[in-house]
Amino acid sequence: MKIGELLSAIEIFAAPELQEDYDNAGLLTGNKDSECTGVLCTLDVTVAVLHEALQYKCNLVVAHHPVIFKGLKRLNGRNYVEQVVIMAIKNDIAIYAAHTNLDNVVLGVSNTIASKLGLQNTTVLQPKSKVLRRLITFAPTDKAEAVRNAVFEAGAGHIGNYSECSFNSQGTGTFKAGKGADPYVGEIGRRHEEQETKVEIVYPFYLEKQVVKTLLASHPYEEVAYDIFTMENAHYGIGSGIIGELPAGMAEESFLKMLKDRFHLPAVRHTPLRGRPVKKVAVCGGAGSFLIKTALSNGADIYISADIKYHEFFDAEGRMVIADIGHYESEQFAVDLLRDLLVEKFPTFAVLKTSVNTNPVQFFT
Template sequence: MKAVNGQRLIEKFESWSPKSLAVEGDNVGLQIGTLNKPIKKVLVTLDVLEDVVDEAIEQEVDMIIAHHPILFKPLKTLDVSTPYGRMVEKLIKHDVTVYAAHTNLDIAQGGVNDLMAEALGLANTEVLVETTTDPLKKLVVFVPEEQAAEVREAIGNAGAGFIGDYSHCTFNTQGTGTFKPGDATNPFIGEQGEMTFVSEVKLESVFPASKQKQVLKAMEKAHPYEEVAYDVYAMDQPGETKGLGRIGKLAAEETLEAFVERVKAAFSVDHLRVVGDLQRPIRKVAVLGGTGNKYMRHAIRKGADVYVTGDVDYHIAHDAQMDGLAIADPGHNVEKVMKEGVKKKIEAQLQEEGYNGTAVIVSTVHTDPFTFV
């Protein structure tokens, strides 16, 4: 049984939810412990509370991957007689690593907001609040004809060549490459000191700048040459826009009352707060996990009929009411949809790389501090 190293696990995780996506000031990444160890069991949770830590210890977990960071601000003291200090002490004593993916997981494709939109049955979703644009770059690499297919597949699998719904897009030009291997070389083709002529393919493909490291790594691993000849160019075309929240449409119009029942079923909540006439028609839906007060205007500007978010302020609700925007507030804890979503994503990545000695489980602890009575 082959267990993944923590550094490799997080490297794969950050290939789709990179820390660079996090909003400024958000404390994401390693929180407690070390990544430099074998990981036989991962626990995915929304929150890190003492009950969750006890669950991790009981399940012999090596790493917790959480959505909400356990460390929000720098610590001045750590008193282990306090509940918080006791929890941190348990993590350290039992060698449980804690890693947090917060707003980067909100923004990432396939992350919290995509999972929430999917649960609500939204189609043709777009970003609600733009936070960044990932600029495009172009890779040009010269490969012997016989190995071109292998390199093409490798860079495509690493994230190059995605245009719309098409993947592995490249342009290939045949030509002749020349080189003279030096005395200290071990050439794949040719002899030391002799001019070598090789039938090569000039392979071109675009990729998001955020994926440059992994694309180049995949290219160099698949390429047969000791010294790979390649160029990377910046492009003027705009890249993919990323951000918080999603906005999309239901398959068919329904009343706000019916939509509320949809929200309750999607997120397994018995009650939620609603703003708006329950008989009004709903078709276009904005959703933003967590606390969405300051983004209410984005939902209005983008023409949403209803805004699904948590922790809505009394006065924000008045503003929405005056502007004709309905609100469904199922609470902050509905971000728990990330547990199963992240579990499936990590499991797929582990299976792809043959790590059959690492298990991924989700926390069964209910971490919502609120109860409706």
């Protein structure tokens, strides 16, 4: 099994192109063409995690957080990042990170929080726009179905829970083949009219190379006419955070206790309680203060995230409870998500979950 084959399962689920501009997700050390001896999944990559990988003969470590986030100017082992990189290279361990791309899919990190809380009717809290593109092409009517099916196979045509979505209209195309052309229909030097079907299909931008390549390969014309437009529409399967509802309303104190128990929290930092039931819940794994106002405008009774600063707690305005459960704690189940993705695709391959607690924040109780 090649390392790249294993990583493809993650990248189909959370395309690397979905990571934020500031991020550094992807293969950080190692070669995707190397044979894989085993996989160790973790939230963070530390020296202790690499020792564990060596113990279990795993030469691929899949993490949520990229250990290399900024440029490295030296490799002297002066800090944990340099120590990890040096150790990985010396021992031929590949390190891969699925970070904000894993955050930005509807079944990603934030959904693991929602699942633990039993939320229903979940949707992306802040959907991204300009993710979708529209492909328009023109094919001879008797070949349109073959072209359409090929583009569907390449991943286009998905809208929400529907697949193979397209719009088709009929018309007449004209062209005159010049010297040196090899026309599918018509004669060189004479204008030809052909009954054509205009096919319109949407796809996410990160599939563009694959979609266009498939279009050109499946289309009968020597010169394929097609247009691509970026759409302003929000993509409700891509974006930040998750919002959903509890099966039944809960008292705020009871909800916070459930939150504490299910996420194994020593404490929960939160804004003053409102004295009203909790029904609508918004969540975001990791640092999520940027979604406070979005959660508020969507009518959330409580917003659960991490790394909330003192002054940002005031943004609840007494209309919503903000609960900060800690960065590690909010993303701890991302490890299970990564492992489950790989086990589902490769059930007989060695995919392990780290036993190392990489949380750098400790509590004195």
